[in-house]
Amino acid sequence: MTLLAACALPRSGPSKNEIYSGAVEKGGNAHVIYVNDHVNRATNFVPSYGFSxxxxxxxxxGADEIRAGDVLGLSIWENVDDGLLTSLGSSSTNLQEIQVDSDGYIFVPYAGRVRAAGNTPDRLRQIITERLSSQTPDPQVTVARVAGDGxxxxxxxxxxxxxxxxxxxxxxxxxxxxxxxxxxxxxxxxxxxxxxxxxxxxxxxxxxxxxxxxxxxxxxxxxxxxxxDQRSFTALGALGGQTRVPLGNEVISAVEGVAMVGGLDSNLADPTGVFVLRDEPESVASRVLGKSVFGSQRMAYVLDLTRPNGIFLAREFMIRDGDTVYVTEAPYVQWRKRLQSITGTAVSADSLTSIGN
CATH class of the missing domain: 3.10.560.10 (Outer membrane lipoprotein wza domain like)
Known part of the structure; x- marks a missing residue:
């Protein structure tokens, strides 16, 4: 029973070896790639926002162009005492809130159906004046937009x-x-x-x-x-926190992404097993792998922070929307958990060192 319990020990996720076992070379469906200068150059782009x-x-x-849905106001003066549109004793009439219909026309008495959309108020004034001038002497017309709903x-x-x-x-x-x-x-x-x-x-x-x-x-x-903005990445594993992290409009490197969730857990993390998991578009995956591929590819990028230039490489590796940053547990952590499950007591790192010696 003790051995069975040791085989089902709690942990934050897969081990480094378990991720490696899912590599394409071993029959899996993910490309496990160690990050180097070439990988950084091939992946170093951030999809940007912008207008076409x-x-x-x-x-x-144009502020003066009349459109379907606009509301117009017309004033018409006639040079006679009893005009077509004016009442007795008045020389002008006001036609307020004439809406341009969906086809772009308005109706003006004695001028008929007039095309308004696409014309400026001044051009529409000329058209109405021309149509009325054959029926009343020297008409004067003004056209104004009351509302620009169009x-x-x-x-x-x-x-x-x-x-x-x-x-x-x-x-x-x-x-x-x-x-x-x-x-x-x-x-x-x-x-x-x-x-x-x-x-x-x-x-x-x-x-x-x-x-x-x-x-x-x-x-x-x-x-x-x-x-x-909804862009984010997910942090999992042996980190100071496991959470979804908004990207904002900043360009964030892998080092910054780890730091944003409290850094590596010094009691659990394996600094040789920092992974960035993402679905890489075909064009980028082809550059990384150095060969043509078809469709997006599952990529597991490995950052080994213990290498001489490991942190520098991690500083240059950019995190993108939808990434998962996962840090594996150090091998001794599972060993410690197994010993604890067998002995029933907590085993410190100092104790493990003594046992090893």
């Missing part, structure tokens, strides 16, 4: 005031629209802004929004979503 050329090249919405953007997520906002002269760009919505309601360092436009979408760190060409022009129908 189609987003960056889109022009700003060119709107939806702003959602972690902002001060979610809502649907018109694209106006001060809010033609992404940064200006976010300010119009009350700014972001989370820490800027972890805020990601996503813009959905039709079937396409792009995202950018809020802190990068104001750099270069990231502050894109908005288009009607855009959806802007502000949320906390």
């Amino acid at each position: 050329n189609s987003f960056r090249s889109a022009g700003a919405v 060119a709107t953007v939806s702003v959602m997520g972690k902002v001060g005031a979610q809502g649907v906002y018109p694209i106006e002269r001060p809010t033609r760009t992404l940064s200006a629209m976010l300010a119009r919505a009350g700014g972001v309601a989370i820490e800027p360092e972890i805020a990601v802004v996503t813009v959905k436009r039709g079937n396409d979408q792009g995202k950018v760190w809020l802190t990068d929004l104001y750099k270069g060409q990231n502050d894109i022009a908005l288009r009607p129908g855009d959806i802007v979503l502000v949320e906390e």
Whole structure:
């Protein structure tokens, strides 16, 4: 019974040898790779956020262009006492809140159905004036946009005031629209802004929004979503803590990742068995392995911190979203647990040294 108990000792995960036994060379389905300078160069990229050329090249919405859904106000003056539209004793009439229909047209009495969408208010004024001039002498027309509901953007997520906002002269760009919505309601360092436009979408760190060409022009129908970045890695094994760790917008090395959870557990950890487990995309896996592969590959990168340059290599190995950082237990830990299960007493490292001597 004692021997059976010793075979089922508690531990934080697989041993180093058990991970090695799952290597492709031994019939497993994971590539176990010792990290060196070549591996660091081959894997040293961090998928970045940013907008595509189609987003960056889109022009700003013209503030004067009328669109379907806009609400217009018309005023018409006639140079006669009893005009077509004016009442007796009045020289003008006001047609307020005329909405441009989904096809882009409005109806004006005696002028008929007039194409409004795509025209500026001044051009629409000329068209209406021309149509009325054949029926009333020297009409004078003004056209003004009452509301720009046809060119709107939806702003959602972690902002001060979610809502649907018109694209106006001060809010033609992404940064200006976010300010119009009350700014972001989370820490800027972890805020990601996503813009959905039709079937396409792009995202950018809020802190990068104001750099270069990231502050894109908005288009009607855009959806802007502000949320906390969800990228993270998982820390397991003989570490100071086992948890899910947010990456934020920082570039984190393996050394920093281990330090973020309290470092190696000095009573348990094997510094020769620090593993970074990930599914590597085909292009990166091919560079690491030096041969063509098909599809993503399971990779178990080994960092041996006891080697002369082990810590330097770990400082240059970048952690990516979805990684698992796993540290195996030192071989003597299981030995100590076995002795404890047999003797029923705790065995210290000093005791093990004495036994070994």
